[in-house]
Amino acid sequence: MHPRNVYLKGIDFLQLSNNYPSLKNHLDTHNSIDFKNQEAQRCLTEAILYCDFRLNVKLPSDRLCPPVPNRLNYVLWIQDIVHCSRYLETQDVKSDIAGIDIGTGASAIYPLLGCALEKSWTFVASEIDRGSFGYACENISANHFDSRIHVVQAKANSPILLPLFLDAEATFDFTMCNPPFYSSVEDVVHSAEAKQFGPNAVCTGAEVEMVTPGGEAVFVGKMVEESSRARHRCRWYTSMLGKLSSVEDVVNTLKSHSIDNYIVTEFVQGQTRRWAVGWSFLDVRLPDSVSRVPNPNPSISKCLPAHNTITQSVPAISKTLLAENLHQMLSSISHLNIQSRTAARENRLDADMTAMDVDDSDVPDIVIFAQEDTWSRSARRRRNQVPLDASSSMNPSVSSTPLLPSLDTALVCSIHIKDLPSRDVNSLGGNRPTRLGLEFCWRRGRERTLFDSFCSHISRKVLALRYDA
Numbered sequence: 306m307h308p309r310n311v312y313l314k315g316i317d318f319l320q321l322s323n324n325y326p327s328l329k330n331h332l333d334t335h336n337s338i339d340f341k342n343q344e345a346q347r348c349l350t351e352a353i354l355y356c357d358f359r360l361n362v363k364l365p366s367d368r369l370c371p372p373v374p375n376r377l378n379y380v381l382w383i384q385d386i387v388h389c390s391r392y393l394e395t396q397d398v399k400s401d402i403a404g405i406d407i408g409t410g411a412s413a414i415y416p417l418l419g420c421a422l423e424k425s426w427t428f429v430a431s432e433i434d435r436g437s438f439g440y441a442c443e444n445i446s447a448n449h450f451d452s453r454i455h456v457v458q459a460k461a462n463s464p465i466l467l468p469l470f471l472d473a474e475a476t477f478d479f480t481m482c483n484p485p486f487y488s489s490v491e492d493v494v495h496s497a498e499a500k501q502f503g504p505n506a507v508c509t510g511a512e513v514e515m516v517t518p519g520g521e522a523v524f525v526g527k528m529v530e531e532s533s534r535a536r537h538r539c540r541w542y543t544s545m546l547g548k549l550s551s552v553e554d555v556v557n558t559l560k561s562h563s564i565d566n567y568i569v570t571e572f573v574q575g576q577t578r579r580w581a582v583g584w585s586f587l588d589v590r591l592p593d594s595v596s597r598v599p600n601p602n603p604s605i606s607k608c609l610p611a612h613n614t615i616t617q618s619v620p621a622i623s624k625t626l627l628a629e630n631l632h633q634m635l636s637s638i639s640h641l642n643i644q645s646r647t648a649a650r651e652n653r654l655d656a657d658m659t660a661m662d663v664d665d666s667d668v669p670d671i672v673i674f675a676q677e678d679t680w681s682r683s684a685r686r687r688r689n690q691v692p693l694d695a696s697s698s699m700n701p702s703v704s705s706t707p708l709l710p711s712l713d714t715a716l717v718c719s720i721h722i723k724d725l726p727s728r729d730v731n732s733l734g735g736n737r738p739t740r741l742g743l744e745f746c747w748r749r750g751r752e753r754t755l756f757d758s759f760c761s762h763i764s765r766k767v768l769a770l771r772y773d774a
């Protein structure tokens with residue numbers, strides 16, 4: 306579960322029922338509820354939405370009943386993406402955010418949760434099913450969100466990303482979608498039968514909610530195609546996926562469209578595992594805490610993007626000494642713009658934004674801006690061939706340049722000095738070298754090779770340093 310998910314430690318059904326009395330009718334002798342009972346499930350979702358988000362939602366009996374903890378996981382991941390992406394692009398995380406929800410369903414759960422959590426968010430949602438479209442509009446009005454959530458009726462031949470194509474001028478921060486997972490009704494039946502102990506919860510979904518021609522991978526594949534026409538008009542395109550095999554299919558589709566800036570996460574709730582894939586045409590690179598599944602098992606590992614956060618363990622006497630050496634080393638590289646970020650915590654972009662580890666406040670982070678490779682051996686060789694009069698502008702600059710790179714900035718990378726977990730730290734203390742971590746975070750750029758080469762150049766230099774006690 307997402308670290309900010311308030312349901313990490315489970316739900317106290319008894320306490321919830323004290324605040325939402327109709328739930329009491331569904332409590333068993335252990336103060337739990339029967340997830341195979343449709344009515345109990347609907348009442349639980351309505352109770353959570355009301356008690357924890359002040360949302361009045363009516364769920365029709367013939368449509369999907371969304372489990373809130375799982376839907377919240379996805380909204381929190383979107384929050385991370387939006388926060389990091391906006392910060393890296395403009396350093397402005399407070400301005401208005403516009404999202405799209407494809408297939409919002411009768412509950413309109415994603416736009417409602419998003420607007421309840423974030424005052425600056427607005428949504429355009431789409432829905433193909435006339436019945437669900439009507440219920441969604443009622444739920445939005447019941448919560449007085451008509452000015453912030455607009456629902457459009459999709460047709461069978463509409464583009465999947467319909468809201469992007471209705472207004473060619475409109476721009477968005479993100480798209481989200483929980484697509485119909487299955488390719489046919491038989492596929493739904495097989496999947497239920499394949500579950501060893503039967504499904505954990507009853508599924509109340511109508512066929513249109515669960516089945517789409519070709520299944521979810523084809524649905525999201527079409528989204529990838531459409532996104533490569535709309536490109537920068539949306540910062541991040543994302544979709545949830547219900548099958549692990551679909552993650553691989555969608556990642557392959559992204560690669561076939563030469564989209565290398567993609568991210569993959571996993572949502573685990575009880576025995577249910579879901580995945581989500583996101584991609585962007587921007588040069589903004591999100592930290593691993595947002596872009597990759599933490600502690601992945603081998604089956605998902607092959608679908609993950611390469612690391613945007615690389616930690617090099619280094620011996621050092623103190624963070625301050627290491628920081629001084631690092632500054633000297635960076636200053637000797639020509640054409641590198643170096644920024645010291647005293648507000649280190651502001652500059653950290655962890656998914657767990659409310660509970661960041663705070664080992665880092667004693668030395669500032671460093672952010673470097675490079676227009677090209679000036680550190681590698683071949684780059685230095687090239688530089689030596691440059692006529693002398695051009696060398697006057699070759700001094701590195703330590704400046705107060707804002708985080709926004711200029712148009713020709715090819716690489717933005719932050720370097721953070723951190724304590725490594727205690728098992729790696731020399732416990733004898735004193736002046737003996739301990740091990741610290743140099744954490745390189747790729748912030749912006751199109752060429753991964755540039756980031757990799759910069760990290761390995763600096764790591765090599767730092768590892769060559771000698772600290773004599």
Ligand SMILES: C[S@@+](CC[C@H](N)C(=O)[O-])C[C@H]1O[C@@H](n2cnc3c(N)ncnc32)[C@H](O)[C@@H]1O
Nearest residue numbers: 371408409410432433434459483484485513514
């Ligand atoms: C799995 S349900 C998700 C509903 C809701 N978002 C949720 O998470 O509970 C998929 C929804 O997508 C809708 N849908 C299917 N194809 C669509 C399309 N091409 N455009 C818009 N909505 C579509 C279905 O009617 C259904 O409401």
